[in-house]
Amino acid sequence: MRKFCSVVCAGFLMLCLTDANAQINPATLLSATSVAATNTNFYYARPNDLTIIVDVVGFVQRPGRYEIATSIDLINLISLAGGPMPDGDLSKVIIVRMVGKGGKTTRQEMKIDLANLSMVKQEDLQLTPGDLVLVDRTSWSTFRDAFGVVLPVVTMTIAIAQILIVSNR
Numbered sequence: 001m002r003k004f005c006s007v008v009c010a011g012f013l014m015l016c017l018t019d020a021n022a023q024i025n026p027a028t029l030l031s032a033t034s035v036a037a038t039n040t041n042f043y044y045a046r047p048n049d050l051t052i053i054v055d056v057v058g059f060v061q062r063p064g065r066y067e068i069a070t071s072i073d074l075i076n077l078i079s080l081a082g083g084p085m086p087d088g089d090l091s092k093v094i095i096v097r098m099v100g101k102g103g104k105t106t107r108q109e110m111k112i113d114l115a116n117l118s119m120v121k122q123e124d125l126q127l128t129p130g131d132l133v134l135v136d137r138t139s140w141s142t143f144r145d146a147f148g149v150v151l152p153v154v155t156m157t158i159a160i161a162q163i164l165i166v167s168n169r
């Protein structure tokens with residue numbers, strides 16, 4: 001009985017900790033959103049405007065694929081996406097862009113701190129076709145979510161340990 005309870009507790013703990021430590025991986029998001037279909041969730045352009053298609057993911061109110069006028073920059077795009085969620089952190093915005101040079105395509109990540117706009121260059125706010133914009137979560141929300149998973153696991157482990165102690169008497 002003791003070995004069974006230990007195995008169950010260890011498995012449950014590993015499952016919970018794996019979920020608590022899950023983080024957004026821009027590389028997998030890029031491959032997941034860069035499909036051949038160009039269906040857009042949102043369209044923001046005037047008739048006859050040149051448009052580009054970009055993806056907004058992470059902690060924004062309305063993530064999705066956006067077809068926007070070329071005049072729309074990063075700040076306006078995040079505003080169109082409803083702004084950051086309460087757990088979204090504008091100091092942790094990442095633009096993932098595929099850059100082709102000499103027939104070779106490479107993935108480029110630009111980290112932009114929109115919370116400190118005076119330090120951001122204007123050209124860093126410009127978007128190009130196929131960009132993936134990721135608004136990451138705050139460090140506090142990551143800690144809070146991990147703590148919210150670990151606390152019940154610890155409580156359950158203590159309860160099982162007490163049951164084992166009582167059953168061995």
